[in-house]
Amino acid sequence: MESVTKRYPDGTVAVDRLSLEIPDRSITVLVGPSGCGKTTTLRMINRMVEPTEGTILLDGADLQRQPVTTLRRSMGYVIQNAGLFQHRTIIDNIATVPRMIGWGKQKSRERAAELMERVGLDASLGKRYPYQLSGGQQQRVGVARALAADPPVLLMDEPFSAVDPVVRKGLQDELLRIQEELGKTIVFVTHDIDEAIKLGTMVAVMRTGGRLAQFAPPAELLSNPADDFVEDFLGADRGIRRLSFFPSAGLELTSDRVVGVDATAEQLAAPDAPHLLVTDAEGRPLGWAEPRALTAGDIAVEGLLSYGRPFVPGTDSLRAALDCAVLSPTGWAVAVDADGRVAGVVSQQTIGEAIRTAHGAGDTGDAQAGDAPQAESAGVTKVGP
Amino acid sequence: MNVLSFVNAFFSDSAHWHGYDGIPQRLLEHVQYTLMALGLAAAIGLPLGLLTGHTGRGGNAVAFVATAARALPSFGLLVLIAVVVGIGLLPVMVPLVVLAVPPILVTTYEAVRSVDPSPVDAARGMGMHETSILLRVELPVALPLVLSGLRSAAIQVVSTATIAAYVSLGGIGRYIIDGLYQRDYEKVVGGATLVALLALVTLAVFWAAERLAVSPGVRRR
Ligand SMILES: Nc1ncnc2c1ncn2[C@@H]1O[C@H](COP(=O)(O)OP(=O)(O)OP(=O)(O)O)[C@@H](O)[C@H]1O
Numbered sequence: 001m002e003s004v005t006k007r008y009p010d011g012t013v014a015v016d017r018l019s020l021e022i023p024d025r026s027i028t029v030l031v032g033p034s035g036c037g038k039t040t041t042l043r044m045i046n047r048m049v050e051p052t053e054g055t056i057l058l059d060g061a062d063l064q065r066q067p068v069t070t071l072r073r074s075m076g077y078v079i080q081n082a083g084l085f086q087h088r089t090i091i092d093n094i095a096t097v098p099r100m101i102g103w104g105k106q107k108s109r110e111r112a113a114e115l116m117e118r119v120g121l122d123a124s125l126g127k128r129y130p131y132q133l134s135g136g137q138q139q140r141v142g143v144a145r146a147l148a149a150d151p152p153v154l155l156m157d158e159p160f161s162a163v164d165p166v167v168r169k170g171l172q173d174e175l176l177r178i179q180e181e182l183g184k185t186i187v188f189v190t191h192d193i194d195e196a197i198k199l200g201t202m203v204a205v206m207r208t209g210g211r212l213a214q215f216a217p218p219a220e221l222l223s224n225p226a227d228d229f230v231e232d233f234l235g236a237d238r239g240i241r242r243l244s245f246f247p248s249a250g251l252e253l254t255s256d257r258v259v260g261v262d263a264t265a266e267q268l269a270a271p272d273a274p275h276l277l278v279t280d281a282e283g284r285p286l287g288w289a290e291p292r293a294l295t296a297g298d299i300a301v302e303g304l305l306s307y308g309r310p311f312v313p314g315t316d317s318l319r320a321a322l323d324c325a326v327l328s329p330t331g332w333a334v335a336v337d338a339d340g341r342v343a344g345v346v347s348q349q350t351i352g353e354a355i356r357t358a359h360g361a362g363d364t365g366d367a368q369a370g371d372a373p374q375a376e377s378a379g380v381t382k383v384g385p
Numbered sequence: 386m387n388v389l390s391f392v393n394a395f396f397s398d399s400a401h402w403h404g405y406d407g408i409p410q411r412l413l414e415h416v417q418y419t420l421m422a423l424g425l426a427a428a429i430g431l432p433l434g435l436l437t438g439h440t441g442r443g444g445n446a447v448a449f450v451a452t453a454a455r456a457l458p459s460f461g462l463l464v465l466i467a468v469v470v471g472i473g474l475l476p477v478m479v480p481l482v483v484l485a486v487p488p489i490l491v492t493t494y495e496a497v498r499s500v501d502p503s504p505v506d507a508a509r510g511m512g513m514h515e516t517s518i519l520l521r522v523e524l525p526v527a528l529p530l531v532l533s534g535l536r537s538a539a540i541q542v543v544s545t546a547t548i549a550a551y552v553s554l555g556g557i558g559r560y561i562i563d564g565l566y567q568r569d570y571e572k573v574v575g576g577a578t579l580v581a582l583l584a585l586v587t588l589a590v591f592w593a594a595e596r597l598a599v600s601p602g603v604r605r606r
């Protein structure tokens with residue numbers, strides 16, 4: 001988009017000299033307060049709204065060059081509150097575009113059934129009508145319908161706004177999975193900054209009056225908000241949220257505070273620590289205890305302190321690790337491998353140091369540097385991603 | 386004699402069931418006038434209503450035409466046209482069509498206007514042509530209302546088609562007018578009963594049409 005302006009006939013300037021380069025095969029999120037021109041911007045991409053000034057190029061060619069119906073058929077469009085055809089069954093709703101572009105009935109329906117599965121809708125819903133579906137299910141149908149003819153571009157306008165947080169999270173995860181599998185170019189509108197940060201490869205923050213406030217990857221948005229408006233919009237806990245972008249894989253775990261339930265008196269006496277983590281015979285965590293409360297050969301599992309929620313280095317972020325440490329009664333977070341066996345423990349202090357290093361390094365890429373190979377010293381386990 | 390015995394006498398008289406003035410023949414004529422008038426009115430009212438409803442333009446014109454048409458008395462129109470062009474089908478058809486167009490036009494316009502705009506937006510966004518949007522997205526949802534407009538037009542035409550008898554045409558109106566003239570009240574009541582029955586049949590036809598044509602997703606049953 002090159003310096004695009006939209007002025008509605010009544011004089012409202014919905015979008016003001018907006019320039020954006022939307023990258024291919026990734027999710028670009030438009031976010032901003034209500035009325036800032038997100039929908040207008042999105043609708044200029046499929047020419048549901050024509051810009052007053054400026055040009056929009058698609059793969060280098062002016063959008064105006066091709067017939068508007070051809071353009072729209074190459075872009076899936078998910079409107080807010082789904083907009084399903086209430087006189088058609090779910091299957092036929094999803095099959096609309098394939099039918100329109102001349103696929104056979106059978107092939108279209110097969111495709112629709114395939115998409116229902118992809119967006120996590122039970123096949124038995126196919127014969128129902130939209131009014132027989134919940135809001136979340138309808139929104140999934142809206143997404144499936146937009147994907148049906150396999151368009152390279154997907155435009156989504158607050159597609160998950162009408163559902164509860166749990167369903168919303170599920171739909172977001174599905175979208176990320178779909179994007180990863182199919183490599184679509186997605187432009188996604190939301191007014192929810194958390195959704196923007198979770199989904200966006202690039203996030204465009206817009207301010208009232210239709211102006212671009214900042215266009216950056218989410219991690220950069222959190223570390224370097226362009227101005228007070230963006231900082232305000234990101235909310236108070238952006239420091240904490242930013243930790244989501246740092247891997248916990250680089251954390252130095254220690255295993256000298258970990259003892260088996262069958263530990264010998266010697267093992268129990270060895271570490272100079274206020275608390276020890278007791279594991280079962282398979283290495284799964286049981287709980288924390290003070291060393292003098294433990295008797296070798298007779299460790300009472302019932303008397304142990306809860307170990308909280310463990311984190312998985314390599315898949316979880318620093319935010320998850322910090323959360324575990326904060327929730328742990330001893331201030332130490334428990335790291336487990338994919339099978340739930342203890343990989344080591346890490347203190348709030350160590351996590352704090354890792355956070356400082358990561359923040360200092362500036363962005364996600366450099367933060368990974370903390371992950372560099374390191375000599376494995378006695379008692380220190382290094383867990384790779 | 387009360388009304389019921391008139392009805393009984395009229396329908397049990399076997400002479401009323403044969404010939405050019407028999408009930409089958411008069412019913413057939415009546416149904417023909419009705420279908421013809423309704424067909425013409427639908428041919429005018431439906432496309433106009435769909436188009437104005439879809440574009441949202443011409444709403445005031447629709448309202449004006451409808452009010453003006455309603456203000457015209459059917460019988461006056463019949464006499465006027467009969468005087469100008471003489472006796473025949475035309476003086477009958479004009480008032481019936483004028484009577485039937487407003488309910489069809491106005492309800493169709495309102496029906497399309499009241500369709501939820503978001504599916505229409507979605508359809509346009511997926512590159513559907515305007516004609517398809519109107520016929521495949523708006524009309525199926527507007528159909529119950531459109532049918533109700535056609536139904537009230539049909540009911541009005543069925544009862545008003547009796548005026549055909551004034552210009553020497555047939556139809557059930559014959560019984561009523563001839564009966565009044567001949568002071569044969571059996572005939573008058575019998576004719577009125579037939580009109581009422583025909584109106585009921587019309588209702589039944591529309592009920593069946595609605596069951597068949599309206600998607601369960603719109604009926605919500
Ligand atoms: N058809 C229209 N005619 C006139 N003004 C309009 C029209 N559509 C939108 N606007 C105005 O343009 C501005 C931007 O609208 P837009 O719908 O793009 O906002 P948005 O960012 O999508 O808001 P929301 O988060 O509430 O959906 C608003 O001030 C709105 O009132």
Ligand SMILES: [Mg+2]
Nearest residue numbers: 038039040157
């Ligand atoms: Mg919007």
